[in-house]
Amino acid sequence: MEFLGSVVSSPTGQIVVVEPVEHDTSATGDAARDTDIAVARFDTTGQLDQTFGANGIVRLDLSTGTVSGTAFQGDTAWGLTLLSGDDLLVVGGKVADGPGRTDIDYAVMKLTATGAVDRSFGTNGLVTLDIGTGTDSPRTAIIQPDEKTVVSGHTSNAGVVTIVLFRLLPDGQFDSSFGRAQRSPRRLLPFIAEAYDVALQGENLILARYGRDTSAGTVDIMTARFLADGTGIGRTVMKASLF
Amino acid sequence: MALTLKREIRSLPLSTEETDCFFAVASTTSERYYAAGFTTIGDDTHMAVARFGSTGDLDTSFGSNGIATVNVAVGAVKQWNS
Numbered sequence: 001m002e003f004l005g006s007v008v009s010s011p012t013g014q015i016v017v018v019e020p021v022e023h024d025t026s027a028t029g030d031a032a033r034d035t036d037i038a039v040a041r042f043d044t045t046g047q048l049d050q051t052f053g054a055n056g057i058v059r060l061d062l063s064t065g066t067v068s069g070t071a072f073q074g075d076t077a078w079g080l081t082l083l084s085g086d087d088l089l090v091v092g093g094k095v096a097d098g099p100g101r102t103d104i105d106y107a108v109m110k111l112t113a114t115g116a117v118d119r120s121f122g123t124n125g126l127v128t129l130d131i132g133t134g135t136d137s138p139r140t141a142i143i144q145p146d147e148k149t150v151v152s153g154h155t156s157n158a159g160v161v162t163i164v165l166f167r168l169l170p171d172g173q174f175d176s177s178f179g180r181a182q183r184s185p186r187r188l189l190p191f192i193a194e195a196y197d198v199a200l201q202g203e204n205l206i207l208a209r210y211g212r213d214t215s216a217g218t219v220d221i222m223t224a225r226f227l228a229d230g231t232g233i234g235r236t237v238m239k240a241s242l243f
Numbered sequence: 244m245a246l247t248l249k250r251e252i253r254s255l256p257l258s259t260e261e262t263d264c265f266f267a268v269a270s271t272t273s274e275r276y277y278a279a280g281f282t283t284i285g286d287d288t289h290m291a292v293a294r295f296g297s298t299g300d301l302d303t304s305f306g307s308n309g310i311a312t313v314n315v316a317v318g319a320v321k322q323w324n325s
Contacts, residue, residue: 005267006267006279007268007277007278007279008269009271009277013271013273015277015292015294015311017267017290017292019290019315021315022316023316025316025317036316038316040290040313040315042292042311045306046294046305046306046307046310047306047311056313057313057315059315
């Protein structure tokens with residue numbers, strides 16, 4: 001199973017992609033549903049780049065998957081950000097640590113240009129963010145001119161979906177000057193507000209997203225703007241019945 | 244430089260009978276761009292990356308006729324986490 005999340009192209013022409021893949025295709029039962037994260041790099045001719053990871057592929061096994069209701073939660077990946085020197089940030093998720101936990105937490109990993117985990121970033125190369133017991137949905141990350149990283153996504157708990165932004169320092173530590181407790185989960189609508197991407201507008205942060213202000217029904221395209229410190233917002237709602 | 248697309252929208256069947264999807268796109272400084280997603284072969288999804296030129300044509304110098312695929316985990320599991 002390959003379900004690609006993101007692709008980036010480096011200035012030197014390499015193409016890098018990230019995706020969740022099966023943890024063990026020989027497993028049976030629920031264990032067969034467990035997933036890891038795979039990062040693959042191709043050279044300019046479309047061949048796997050043998051100088052990256054193992055034969056062009058890096059596998060990341062961050063957690064053991066678990067059943068959650070009728071679903072199965074395992075490692076997942078959505079975003080990939082190219083850094084200077086062809087280093088990479090992978091934006092994904094892992095099963096939360098702790099007894100009985102079946103929800104997904106944010107997981108941001110840094111890889112070097114050779115595909116090795118950069119253990120100087122965060123804690124042994126990994127930053128996790130656990131927002132309550134709701135399932136978190138990591139999406140993308142951008143690098144500010146000051147080399148801080150802003151990560152976007154949303155979190156779901158008891159039927160309410162809330163957008164999430166958090167900012168990291170270049171070494172993978174949370175930026176205490178950003179938002180509330182280094183992150184900025186904001187309930188912009190009473191029920192659903194999902195964020196899928198973030199971009200810089202000067203020093204401010206623009207989110208692309210959709211949502212609805214009722215418990216059921218159609219959703220609308222929305223954008224939101226956060227100030228550079230993660231506080232203060234404005235929003236637009238496009239009631240264009242596209243969905 | 245003004246670009247002329249041959250068609251505004253074009254489909255690209257990677258496999259003839261099963262599901263193909265692109266989920267991401269990236270551009271390059273050389274006016275090429277990449278679309279990435281998956282193609283399904285024998286009920287197993289494979290990662291797929293296609294390279295296009297500035298006119299929207301597949302760049303056949305990339306991968307196999309413009310498309311590179313890889314199956315990291317061989318297995319017929321058609322579910323994923325979001």
